[in-house]
Amino acid sequence: MAEPLRIALAGLGTVGAGVIRLVEANAALIARRAGRPIQIVAISARDRSKRRSVDITPYTWEDDMVILGERPDVDVVVELVGGSDGSALACARTTIEAGKALVTANKAMIAHHGLELASKAEVAKVPLKFEAAVAGGIPVIKGLREGAAANEFERVYGILNGTCNYILSTMEDTGRDFADVLAEAQAKGYAEADPAFDIEGTDAAHKLSILAAIAFGTAVDFRSVETTGITRILAADIAQARTLGYVIRLIGMSETDTNGDGVERLFQRVQPHLVPFDHPLAHVDGATNAVVAEGNFSGRLLFQGAGAGDGPTASAVVADLIDIARGEAGPAFSVPVEELVKMEAAHTGHRRSRSYVRFLVADRPGVLAEITAAMRDAGVSIESLIQTGRADSGGEVLVSLVTHEGPESAVSEALRLLEGSASLTQPPLVMHLLGS
Amino acid sequence: MAEPLRIALAGLGTVGAGVIRLVEANAALIARRAGRPIQIVAISARDRSKRRSVDITPYTWEDDMVILGERPDVDVVVELVGGSDGSALACARTTIEAGKALVTANKAMIAHHGLELASKAEVAKVPLKFEAAVAGGIPVIKGLREGAAANEFERVYGILNGTCNYILSTMEDTGRDFADVLAEAQAKGYAEADPAFDIEGTDAAHKLSILAAIAFGTAVDFRSVETTGITRILAADIAQARTLGYVIRLIGMSETDTNGDGVERLFQRVQPHLVPFDHPLAHVDGATNAVVAEGNFSGRLLFQGAGAGDGPTASAVVADLIDIARGEAGPAFSVPVEELVKMEAAHTGHRRSRSYVRFLVADRPGVLAEITAAMRDAGVSIESLIQTGRADSGGEVLVSLVTHEGPESAVSEALRLLEGSASLTQPPLVMHLLGS
Numbered sequence: 001m002a003e004p005l006r007i008a009l010a011g012l013g014t015v016g017a018g019v020i021r022l023v024e025a026n027a028a029l030i031a032r033r034a035g036r037p038i039q040i041v042a043i044s045a046r047d048r049s050k051r052r053s054v055d056i057t058p059y060t061w062e063d064d065m066v067i068l069g070e071r072p073d074v075d076v077v078v079e080l081v082g083g084s085d086g087s088a089l090a091c092a093r094t095t096i097e098a099g100k101a102l103v104t105a106n107k108a109m110i111a112h113h114g115l116e117l118a119s120k121a122e123v124a125k126v127p128l129k130f131e132a133a134v135a136g137g138i139p140v141i142k143g144l145r146e147g148a149a150a151n152e153f154e155r156v157y158g159i160l161n162g163t164c165n166y167i168l169s170t171m172e173d174t175g176r177d178f179a180d181v182l183a184e185a186q187a188k189g190y191a192e193a194d195p196a197f198d199i200e201g202t203d204a205a206h207k208l209s210i211l212a213a214i215a216f217g218t219a220v221d222f223r224s225v226e227t228t229g230i231t232r233i234l235a236a237d238i239a240q241a242r243t244l245g246y247v248i249r250l251i252g253m254s255e256t257d258t259n260g261d262g263v264e265r266l267f268q269r270v271q272p273h274l275v276p277f278d279h280p281l282a283h284v285d286g287a288t289n290a291v292v293a294e295g296n297f298s299g300r301l302l303f304q305g306a307g308a309g310d311g312p313t314a315s316a317v318v319a320d321l322i323d324i325a326r327g328e329a330g331p332a333f334s335v336p337v338e339e340l341v342k343m344e345a346a347h348t349g350h351r352r353s354r355s356y357v358r359f360l361v362a363d364r365p366g367v368l369a370e371i372t373a374a375m376r377d378a379g380v381s382i383e384s385l386i387q388t389g390r391a392d393s394g395g396e397v398l399v400s401l402v403t404h405e406g407p408e409s410a411v412s413e414a415l416r417l418l419e420g421s422a423s424l425t426q427p428p429l430v431m432h433l434l435g436s
Numbered sequence: 437m438a439e440p441l442r443i444a445l446a447g448l449g450t451v452g453a454g455v456i457r458l459v460e461a462n463a464a465l466i467a468r469r470a471g472r473p474i475q476i477v478a479i480s481a482r483d484r485s486k487r488r489s490v491d492i493t494p495y496t497w498e499d500d501m502v503i504l505g506e507r508p509d510v511d512v513v514v515e516l517v518g519g520s521d522g523s524a525l526a527c528a529r530t531t532i533e534a535g536k537a538l539v540t541a542n543k544a545m546i547a548h549h550g551l552e553l554a555s556k557a558e559v560a561k562v563p564l565k566f567e568a569a570v571a572g573g574i575p576v577i578k579g580l581r582e583g584a585a586a587n588e589f590e591r592v593y594g595i596l597n598g599t600c601n602y603i604l605s606t607m608e609d610t611g612r613d614f615a616d617v618l619a620e621a622q623a624k625g626y627a628e629a630d631p632a633f634d635i636e637g638t639d640a641a642h643k644l645s646i647l648a649a650i651a652f653g654t655a656v657d658f659r660s661v662e663t664t665g666i667t668r669i670l671a672a673d674i675a676q677a678r679t680l681g682y683v684i685r686l687i688g689m690s691e692t693d694t695n696g697d698g699v700e701r702l703f704q705r706v707q708p709h710l711v712p713f714d715h716p717l718a719h720v721d722g723a724t725n726a727v728v729a730e731g732n733f734s735g736r737l738l739f740q741g742a743g744a745g746d747g748p749t750a751s752a753v754v755a756d757l758i759d760i761a762r763g764e765a766g767p768a769f770s771v772p773v774e775e776l777v778k779m780e781a782a783h784t785g786h787r788r789s790r791s792y793v794r795f796l797v798a799d800r801p802g803v804l805a806e807i808t809a810a811m812r813d814a815g816v817s818i819e820s821l822i823q824t825g826r827a828d829s830g831g832e833v834l835v836s837l838v839t840h841e842g843p844e845s846a847v848s849e850a851l852r853l854l855e856g857s858a859s860l861t862q863p864p865l866v867m868h869l870l871g872s
Contacts, residue, residue: 033585137734139583147575150754283719298573298751304738315734318586335468
């Protein structure tokens, strides 16, 4: 059998421990499939003395993770530290500059610095791989970059954050409100102590920007992802959506858009959507992730699985290692960095969507007339409208409506007309409806 | 840009025409992603003068498809003729022996001769690829062979035949019977004039045997797939299943099984199953295919999409070509042929399953007692039983029951006890329940 592929691990949290467990448990099978063994030679983490779920004594300890790639006995560094900058980025840069391959699960780093790292990897002629950075154990980077590589993509979208999906589907199952379910998720370890990255949509936006770059051949543009989280969704929204035939899911959506003027622009949005019952994403529950890629020849492809967790993430990391062991290479974002198009962000006002708009209003005469007049004046056509009292809200009333398909700018205009209205007890919530 | 990858097409049916359309329509994008253009240089089919949906005049015509691979201007032959033997196999052999890569969508050929062809390809050091042979446009071969390569697979199963799934989901939606829906599917072109390969499960068995080989590292063993088609399913079965919380889907199921005696054996079965509403496969409707792979680290992965059609199949064919253009190689079945284990077929009697058993019986006293006594005598524990009259059957009565989990041999024994009973108007139908 050929020489082993020698790897170093930077970061020994749950995913790092998962990679050690996987490489040990499935060693023989990995060697058979990769054509050679994968061997962990060195490890590094912030705190050497921390209690860990795996025995790290067989591996050489290195205090400074940044220099792992400079060890002559290391072929690949696996960066599992996390964080867009800091020691993760330093480790990634040093590794590639030392002419070693880099595998990472770090979506924030790839969303912010993926282009720089991919350029460096091209110069150094080493692989840069990050399957685990998007949708955990689901091989969706490979699916887009290779499996569906023959297609022009029409849309790529999906459920990219397991914490949000767990919270939304639990709210749906139990009728409980957001804050309550979040607290439980934190207690169970399904949500971080500081959940902002997840529940405000940032994590999904990181992943979406990576998928979009691969799918559309564009430069990663995390900053232009229009991002709305799930923090304002009420149990009542979920109940209303269900009445209308929808579930609510946090969807990351990307497509290119010629915007009427023929100039191709990149549309990227993370937002809670109403997903019709008959759409495959409506059945994605709990911490599961799923990505849909619509290709001009493949039609709709769906990739679904566990979006996080040590086992699934380790599965994706080691898949990258097996690819490297087999000699698979090629540009990280499918095409060389210099061929990635720097595409302007799409304008969204002209987009034709169906929208769900929910108001919390004071329970007094004339409120409905005020809302419907604003909609009429802005040219928004209302398909359905429901007004319900809120048992728990001391006289507050919930008004939710669904519009016919029309320009999103019209809905924005209607809400502008209602700005400052004394009837509204908080700003309205807008969610779009996902087309079938 | 590097030299083009020059391909020859053998077979110009709907898929062949699809490949031509795709290579022409997405040429620039393919060249960018593959690092070099993919160029069709020669074509061949049975009848040169046949009217086709694409213009074939730009390509050199070769009367004899078997010698396409011997042309010095061809790097890869794409075999789209179909059929396990005959000119498809002759073309495949000659191509590989001439030292050229082979891409094929031919599941029957790979199921029957895949090992021989893969051995030849290893000797000749050329790629053999067949993504399009399983589940149409879904990159599931890649998903197992690469994306989930770090995992030991616990089970691999799925909906592998679009015609059957179309028929079953149409029966479900309309309440109509099998023969009626089949006739309509044939009229619409969703089912072949001779539908036997599809509806008797052979096509799904071809695909399952290929997936199992890759997943479990075993020699392809199509002949030992236990295969039951969908021809005996009644509208009444679908209605009963629904009452119990299930839909009926033709599932190809594979796993390894140590059978109590520690010897690892390969279990492969194509059979209609009752799939619980909360399983992702229960929502796979129409001609869609879906494959579930359960890995020991990845957990459950689902790959879903169009299982047939010229566009999706061409998408898979060209994905293989892009891999070849990029220099991706490696064993066709993930590991070299000599490392594939020739695993004995699993015994099934000891398998613990929940079974749905449906009887058509004469409407007279004592029949239920006869059935339940046989179940009792064979040690089968009945969880639920429904008896319903059949409006259309002249006094025939339908009795369907679901067993508790128990050895499949017990159900077989109960049916053996009932063999020859004058009460049964036709042999009972057994379907297993898919676990969640």
